[in-house]
Amino acid sequence: MQISGSQMVIEALIAEDVTTVFGYPGGAIMNVYDEIYKQNDFKHILTRHEQAAIHAAEGYSRASGKVGVAMITSGPGFTNAVTGLADAYMDSIPLVVISGQVPMSLIGTDAFQEIDAVGISRSCTKHNYLVTDAKDLARILKEAFHIAATGRPGPVHIDIPKDVTAQIAEFDYSLKLSLETYKPHIKGNPRQIKKAIEAIAKAKRPLFYLGGGIINANASDEVRDFVHRTGIPAVETFMARGTLSHDDSLLISMLGMHGSYAANMAMSETDLVIGLGARFDDRVTGKISEFAKNADVIHVDIDPASISKLINADYPIVGDVKNVVNDMLKLSSDIDSAKYKPWRETISNFDNLHPLTYHEDTDRLKPQWVIERVGELLGDDANISTDVGQHQMWTAQFYPFSRPRQFMSSGGLGTMGYGFPAAIGVKAASPEKISINFTGDGSILMNCQELMTAVEQKLPVINIILNNNFLGMVRQWQTLFYDKRHSETDLSVQPDFVKLSEAFGGIGYRVKTKEEFDAALKDAIDKNIVAFIEVIVERMENVMPMVPAGGSLFNMMLLQKKEK
């Protein structure tokens, strides 16, 4: 059919089964917004900042497993969105982001609101397109959704000049894609898989190292099955939280810079790392030469570039982790769970020696208590987003996650300001769950304007602000490594968070005690509108354990033991 470029965008979104789009209009994208106005097939959510539109699309995608979609205008609209693109790129979140561009005839003339968008997005997207003719749009849109969602997922950016959105051309979305140069390898090599299984059967102290790729691949069921069948203990990366349920006896905890003592010691003592969809990030490995020093490494990853990038893999397996684990399951009868009993005991001794815990030894509430308490009260009924900082690490350590896609947080880029808009996207994707954002007094101000979006769209996100009057994570480093010179991290001057929320039509609470917290949380859930619950917490609490940057995993700073 012959339609305009703008109509093509709408038709493609409908064909891709998109139900929610996040965005912000402006000159170059107005033709598309005019078509959005005319349709009823999907909902458009107007955020109050383009960065927030991308994070909301990320949250939406992470919670639903679908491709997130966002729409923005040229120039400042696009540049505001760049942080979001980079965030999605680092965390392998599938997005299609469509931006307007000045008309073709003006490109290169320093036109009003012109910026080389594809030049900027090239290094922070999986792929990008500048559309120069509407007749290419069907193919490009279809490719974009395909590339975003397959292989190692990631954001795809499409930049469309204004005249192309007005141009009439032929549109046929049933076209077959022929991406000769893009063929992700999804089936693992059977010989390599067999060798890996033999290595597992031979190992005395094997350890599963579970990563975010399992969540991307929707492979948690298979992985749970495999872990239980083999009786091999497991550590999770930050991005993998929820792959195993918190109450699984084989789950040790998170490993890495703020991993548990047992998880980091298990990684240091293992003789075989079974890496599934994890990328050996520096926050995880600490000093590379000391990481899992006595172990062979099995590494299953869909991205060959992740394999042997930092840690040499003895058994590299390129493939989709769901397929590979299924194949491994079929061969797992040789693996004898009983054999690893002493190893499991060693690990539980580690855990008894230094369990992941905290002391309630101050007048002020401890932030960890708040997180644990929400876990007790809401558990599986909540989806959990976070901002970036100490509160983020405590959430990863202390929230009892029970399923994949329950936890969304900016891991790779560590973007303050991610949490609130992401939680809005999460609520839009799964309205039946309570959407909580654990945030800090620093981070929340980086996208607090999204109160307006949440009020307008009736998306009752509950923001729990763990207020320590500090840029806490940076303050912790200053305390520990900069001789307590707390340079520019003291946030004693603050807004009235209660009034701030109320000014937008949300609800606000300031709480100092356990009772007040319980009451506020209950009330916020009952009232069912967007809320700020400001919790005054201990200012000088540190996230422990901690592996100082570049140190070895087994050299952790630990929580001081209390005299009984």
Next chain:
Amino acid sequence: MTESNERRVVSVIVVNEASVLSRITDLFSGRGYNITSLTVAPIPDSKYSRLTIVTSGSVRVIEQITKQLHKLIPILRVYEHADLVEKEMALVKFPISDNITDINTLCEAYNGKIVNVGENVIIAMVADEPKRIENFLKIITRYNPKEIVRSGAVALER
């Protein structure tokens, strides 16, 4: 990464489309890889071009370069050459003097000749292995070359 830096030639087959070259050069600069030389030309009767990139790095870095290149969507194939035939061309402009025959003989030893004679200058061309080109350029300094252009290497696996 303290392993030794090795010179490597990588050939890349890419779809001929806008900005594909910047995707590649951005990848090198963004990830801190070296480019010693880079040549591109379309492959006849196809929608592809062939790039020859001369780079250097440790074994691990070279492996990452080929993998990261392969990840770029419009890239069809990446060859990291082990056993290859490699050639490079150079053009050199000399002032006219009594040495023309010397220069000509020298060029012949490097698969070349004098390709243009003007009023005040001559232009010579040589085509040979990059290492030999280096050598040639060293030798001819005594003839006071005014300008030198090198093409960068092209290579084919044996």
